[in-house]
Amino acid sequence: MTKQNLRIGMLGFGAMGKAHAYAVANLPYFYSELPFTAAIAGVATSSPERAAAKVAPYGLAPTTEAALLADPTIDIIDICTPNICHADAIKRALAAGKHVLCEKPLGISAAEGAELAALAEASGKVCRVVFNNRFIPAVMRAKQLIDEGRLGRILSFHAAYLHNSCCDHAKPAGWKQNADICGGGVLFDLGSHVIDMVRHLCGEFTAVTGMAQIGFADRTGMDGQPWQTNADEAFYLMAELACGARGTIVASKLSIGASDDLTFDIRGTLGALRFSLMEPSWLEFYDATAPGDPIGGVRGFTRIECVGRTPAPGGMFPSPKASVGWLRGHVGSMYAFLDAVACGGTASPTFADGAVINAIMEAAYASAQSGQRVVLEGGR
Ligand SMILES: NC(=O)c1ccc[n+]([C@@H]2O[C@H](COP(=O)([O-])OP(=O)(O)OC[C@H]3O[C@@H](n4cnc5c(N)ncnc54)[C@H](O)[C@@H]3O)[C@@H](O)[C@H]2O)c1
Known part of the structure; x- marks a missing residue:
């Protein structure tokens, strides 16, 4: 075909x-x-x-x-x-x-x-x-666990998408801080992602109560001229869902220390889930049906290694066991090598680095065989 x-x-x-x-x-x-x-x-x-x-x-x-x-x-x-x-x-x-x-x-x-x-x-x-975040393996697993009923009835949730990009007053506004181009503020830009995430995982919204915040009313505009901020830089939402759950959603670019922090924390009658986009390899799952005795039994949050386990036909490459982001290291490695070929300079790690690793491994085998401590060249 x-x-x-x-x-x-x-x-x-x-x-x-x-x-x-x-x-x-x-x-x-x-x-x-x-x-x-x-x-x-x-x-x-x-x-x-x-x-x-x-x-x-x-x-x-x-x-x-x-x-x-x-x-x-x-x-x-x-x-x-x-x-x-x-x-x-x-x-x-x-x-x-x-x-x-x-x-x-x-x-x-x-x-x-x-x-x-x-x-x-x-x-x-x-x-x-x-809404690309739905396709992260840990988020897919969260959806499966909820659909399987492992959380029971969802009672509450807290979800947030935090950036620090509006913390600097001196930073000129881009189009995402201009409601005339963005259509809204951070609620549109980051909030749309996190609202989709809550709805995807927990179900339909029935009511919301919102509060907007502009951290800096005056900024330099896109044309370099003084400009009045007209779009929310943080948005705080209380939400009610059809399933009866209640929770909060925060979208903010006024979060110093945050890089690209999409998080959710969902609590049900039987279990709970926690996720952070800054640690996308992991989904945290609390199973309240696990035995809690003796002395806590085995009950507690488990970090599920969702890593790169994208459902078929994905997941064959990179290896499903690879962490989210593993491939980026290879891109960086290839860049460093090609840049050295094209522009000169040392493509570290060098063959000399590789040779040292060989020597260490050989010494390790020798030690394992002899049961003796092996001193490496230059060591004591
Ligand atoms: N899903 C995500 O993770 C994610 C992340 C960031 C932005 N976005 C969304 O992606 C869209 C683009 O955002 P961005 O960050 O890439 O913006 P950007 O400013 O980096 O790029 C916008 C591009 O659109 C072009 N453009 C503007 N008006 C145009 C027109 N009328 N016709 C053709 N091209 C035009 C610009 O020249 C520029 O190339 C927005 O809707 C934004 O909300 C999604």
């Missing part, structure tokens, strides 16, 4: 454009026997003049949105532009008969979101929002 060759037209090539392009390019490494091939066929950005220079280092072709939509060989439009651009781009893509992948948040109002959802439904096309 010939594989379907999916051709993707991308809109926007900032942080997320690169993340999506990376994902498409590397799919064959992560999923064995893909039933399709996929490629980014062209990228349109806000500045056609600068697009070529932006995308060329990634082997991608600059183009325009109009060209992508008019091209019948383009199957999918992948929207990685600022939030206010999403709705119109989705409508144009659907009108052109394309499948659509759109970054979060889908729209910038409830009415817009509902309209887009209805259009997607009527189109019959595959339309998805990028």
Whole structure:
């Protein structure tokens, strides 16, 4: 059977454009026997003049949105532009008969979101929002455990997405701090992720009570001029769910010491779960049905090593036992070597480092065989 060759037209090539392009390019490494091939066929950005220079280092072709939509060989439009651009781009893509992948948040109002959802439904096309954190193995395992009833009835939750990016008053506002482009503030940017996480794991929301915070009312704007902050920099939410659970959600860029801290803590009648995106290899699970006697028995939080155990057909590479992030070390290693070849310098660890490791291992074997302490060269 010939594989379907999916051709993707991308809109926007900032942080997320690169993340999506990376994902498409590397799919064959992560999923064995893909039933399709996929490629980014062209990228349109806000500045056609600068697009070529932006995308060329990634082997991608600059183009325009109009060209992508008019091209019948383009199957999918992948929207990685600022939030206010999403709705119109989705409508144009659907009108052109394309499948659509759109970054979060889908729209910038409830009415817009509902309209887009209805259009997607009527189109019959595959339309998805990028709530990527659902696909972390530990989050997938959390969902399984909840669906299996291992938490019993969920009673409470605390979830947060914390960054420190608005703590510095001197830092100029970007578009995510400008409600005219972001559509909202941190509630849209980080809050959408954490609300999706709670809803994905615990179920539908029935009521919310919210409080917004702007840490610094005056900043330097995107044009370098003085500017009044118009978007929340932290948002605090109390939420009620249909299952009866009550909990809190915090989205904040005013959290000094936080890097990319998405966390959840979910408590039920039979068990509890804890997760932190900064330690994504692990899911903590408390099983209240485990024996608590004698002296605590075996009851307590267990760190489940979800690591890279992505369900099939993923999980063959990197090895399922590899921690989330292991592969990044290989990218760094390859970069250090190639940079040394191209630019000169020492590609540490050198062969001399390798030889020392060999000598240590040989001494270790010799010691194991003789039962004697073995002194290494230069040692005493
Ligand atoms: N899922 C995630 O983890 C995650 C993380 C960050 C951002 N996002 C979302 O991704 C989207 C993009 O965010 P980003 O951080 O990549 O932004 P960014 O500022 O880094 O990049 C935005 C890109 O869009 C381009 N652009 C702007 N207007 C355009 C238009 N009308 N047509 C074509 N291109 C246009 C810009 O030139 C730029 O290349 C946002 O919706 C944001 O909420 C998602």
